[in-house]
Amino acid sequence: MLTLLLDSMPLLLKGALMTLKIAAMVAVIGIILGTLIGLGRTSGMRWLSAILRAFVEVIRGTPLYTQLLLVVFGVPLTLNVQYDEFTAAIITMGVNSSAYVSEIIRAGIQSIDKGQMEAARSLGMNHAKAMLYIILPQAFKRVIPPLLNEVVTLIKDSSLIGALALVELTRTAQLIASKTYQPFPAYVGAALLYLVMTLTLSQFSVWLERRLGVSD
């Protein structure tokens, strides 16, 4: 069995690389979009805030898998449009993640003492500059743990994409299992690789927090 596990490693590693690639792309979309949404929700513009809140509720209130199926299969068939399934899946997952990220960012922004914004504005900074130079750097630092937790979730959730659009780690394990008729070593191998990725990330989170803690 060990031999089988070792034999499947090259293929599994290739799958793991794909998983990382997906998670990285999704994380970039999720964090950028999520930050913008978080900023919009704390902007004080009521209509904007209401629209964004509705968006977040819809995204969080429906399963990611359903959203993926809808975008990858449902929309092209109904509207008779064609697009790259891989790109569509990545964007869908990125948008999904942005809803969660926006809540993290919003909480981070709101946790910063009001006096910080007042001090920045009293220097003549406009709202955008005050956010960019004063509030966001502090907010980001505070939300590193939940933000990296979200990326860990992305690594695991990317297996959903394997079920429909492309061959990542879990899908690779499935393929190996059906070829060898030995599901156990294939899935154990996949699980181990997920664990390596997620544990590395949590270690990174600890290191980053400590590094950014110099001003505390």
Place this chain on the structure above:
Amino acid sequence: MIRTVGLEKYFGKLHVLKSIDLHVKPGEVVCVVGPSGSGKSTLLRCINRLEPPSAGEVYVAGEKVPPGGQGLDRVRTEVGMVFQRFNLFPHMTALRNVTIGPVKVRGLSEKDAKNLGQALLAKVGLAEKANAYPSHLSGGQQQRVAIARALAMQPKVMLFDEPTSALDPELVGEVLEVMQQLAREGMTMMVVTHEMSFARNVAHRVIFMDEGRILEEAPPEQFFTAPREERTQLFLRTVKK
């Protein structure tokens, strides 16, 4: 330098400022005293619109303070503000706290801003703390950095909102000294304070506020020795204890 006309402020139903007419001349140091909840801080915060007034007008250096936008941002660069709880930016060194305004708002080069920042930190006696983060400074040091930060915008007037109220008693002196030095240099200052000796020794004029009104104003000598209003006498008796 500062003028308010019929300034009113409500917090919901609470009437915090009642028709405040105020005039601060260039180079004048005005101390605002009064019991807590009398509207002193709100008055100060209405001047640079950190608190938008409910009615009335504010003029700074002859210019009407606009309700928002770039005009308001520009007025704010001319009005330095020092807060009770310092509000230093914790993720920046003392020097960066001082230079961030000139660089990001005035567009000063990093090099010029650094020279300016070093000079201002030296002025408040903290030249050697330039690279320290706020969390590594005492309250008195933090407040002095905050004063340097406000001065870095080269304001025409400085507002102090109870600048020593959050300080341990032994740290009050170093902050008052810096403020006194500023007053000597001719800075126009409006100071909300509970430090009666500072008001007495440094102010040109003392304003007594009670329940949202300016009840009495007089030069310090007269204010402290012969207050006209009964409320003022009562207040002065309580703070003397």
